[in-house]
Amino acid sequence: MCGHLSCRHFSQEEILRIKEMSKAGIQPHQILSSLRQGNPHLQVVSRNIYNQISKIVKESLARRPVIQALLEELGEGGFTYNIEYDHEGHLTHLIFAHPLSIELTKSYSYVFVRDCTYKNNKYMMPLLDIVGVSSFNTSFYSCFVFMQNEKEEYYVWALKMFSKILGVDNHPMVIITDSELALMNAIRIVFPSTSNLLCVWHIEKNILANCKAYFEEEVDWIDFISTWTILIQSPNETSFNEAWSRFEVKYKERKFVLKYILSTWLPYKEKFVSAWSEKVTHFGNCVTSRAEGAHATLKKYLQVSTRGLREVKEKICLAIENQFQEIKTQLSSEKVRVVTHVSRFALNELYNQHEASSSCDLPSLCKGQFLKTMGLPCAHMIKEMNIEVLQLNDIHPQWRIDRRLFVNDRHVSLDNERDQISGLLLEIKDKYEKLPLTQKEGYQKATFSTKRGPSKFEIVEKAQKCARQVCHFFIYLLILSTMVMIIYIYV
Secondary structure, three states: OOOOHHHHOOOHHHHHHHHHHHHOOOOHHHHHHHHHHHOOOOOOOHHHHHHHHHHHHHHHHOOOOHHHHHHHHHHHOOOEEEEEEOOOOOEEEEEEEOHHHHHHHHHOOOEEEEEEEOOOOOOOOOEEEEEEEOOOOOEEEEEEEEEOOOOHHHHHHHHHHHHHHHOOOOOOOEEEEOOOHHHHHHHHHHOOOOEEEEOHHHHHHHHHHHHHHHOOOHHHHHHHHHHHHHHHOOOOHHHHHHHHHHHHHHOOOOHHHHHHHHHHHHHHHHHOOHHHHOOOOOOOOOOOHHHHHHHHHHHHHHOOOOOOHHHHHHHHHHHHHHHHHHHHHHHHHHHHHOOOOEOHHHHHHHHHHHHHHOOOOOOOOOOOHHHHHHOOOOHHHHHHHOOOOOOHHHOOHHHEOOOOOOOOOOOOOOOOOOOHHHHHHHHHHHHHHOOOHHHOOOOOOOOOOOOOOOOHHHHHHHHHHHHHHHHHHHHHHHHHHHHHHHHHHHO
16 A cells, blocks of 8 residues: 555645755755654655645745745845846846845945856856955855846946945945956946956956967966066056066067957056055955855855746845854854954954064065055054054954944844753754755755856866877877887897
8 A cells, every 4th residue: 555645645744844844955855864764654755755845836836926926025025126127028137135134234335246156047147146244254145136148237237226235325445356347337337436356366367268378388377477476466556667568578579468468457457456456445355256155155055057036046045044143153252252342353463463563574664555455553553553452443344343233133032041952952953954955964966067167267278288188198109109119120
């Protein structure tokens, strides 16, 4: 009788567990293993779990179109969101911000990193991920924007919606992006007073993809990159002009390379050369690695690239809620453990500057770069102060933790009389359920990968590596054949 369908029904308690575990991102075969631990006589198979999950999703739609259900859930969940359609009624872009993300965004509204990620939904819509920086120098998701494509008008729409989240006249100090021209233009239109810095890592990789082929010897390429690094690290405009003059003379024979640098990157030198970028308070953020890391974390939650927008939103919520709880916990922990008004990260930076102030290697001239870029007193200031206690006014509000109290948290209403051990176990369980699936026990890699495709510079590097290997192989064959011929002649 165990093969009969009547033996494969779930109890209401089991259905509730399936619903909770599937929402947490647990795979069907893991759900089945969990159910069998509670009921060893359970006769169901994995297909029954899949069918039950599909039934749960269908019931949650309540005969509504998917987009209608998504918008209603965003509204009921307290999200800030907006949506646009084309003349045919097709969705062109959707922006949404979790209420927890909004609280973090308004608390840390100084520096943001923006970049698009791909292969995250079945409609192949690029996802613009706006990432902020906390007092602890950690990242947080600010808001997400699905876009039909990466046109300037779509970026302008997205940034105008983001501006409304920030509030009237509350523009970021700095936004770091890659060299996406449409996004750069949109920032200039929506946030004219905001400094837009370009990721120096992306610039170097673009140069590699377009210029390395013109250097036959590896030593020449290494020397070129070294010269380029010296150029972009020029501390002031005068030294930059001198370094550029030397650069032009040194590579005048490589006309394409010089033309590429001159036409593609020199017009935007104020956005990445130290002579200009080190005058901006960017808190040490000169690359988009925060956004890349945020993309990687998000894709651990997504697992596959074939989900709909509603499913992607649910996974994003798990990532945001887990992230918010970590920042909130760290804030509470530092307030208890450290009797201070600033974060431990800022304290470590100040300690390093204090140590440098007493070093014999401290330059006699203060350039003011550390104070300007980090919002913290530099070694020269600490040495001149000659006092034991710094004033809070000398610390940028970005690093202050005494001014922040996050109240928009659905987890703060725990029963005060609950036993401490039980409460701790519940917190651990809650955190585990929100972890990306790849970090959970029994994970198996999904078929539909969210891994991005190789960039142009990676293709170039791989092709050159393969070419070298082929060349070495033929040299080896040539030497081997020569040795065989010599042996044959002597024999």
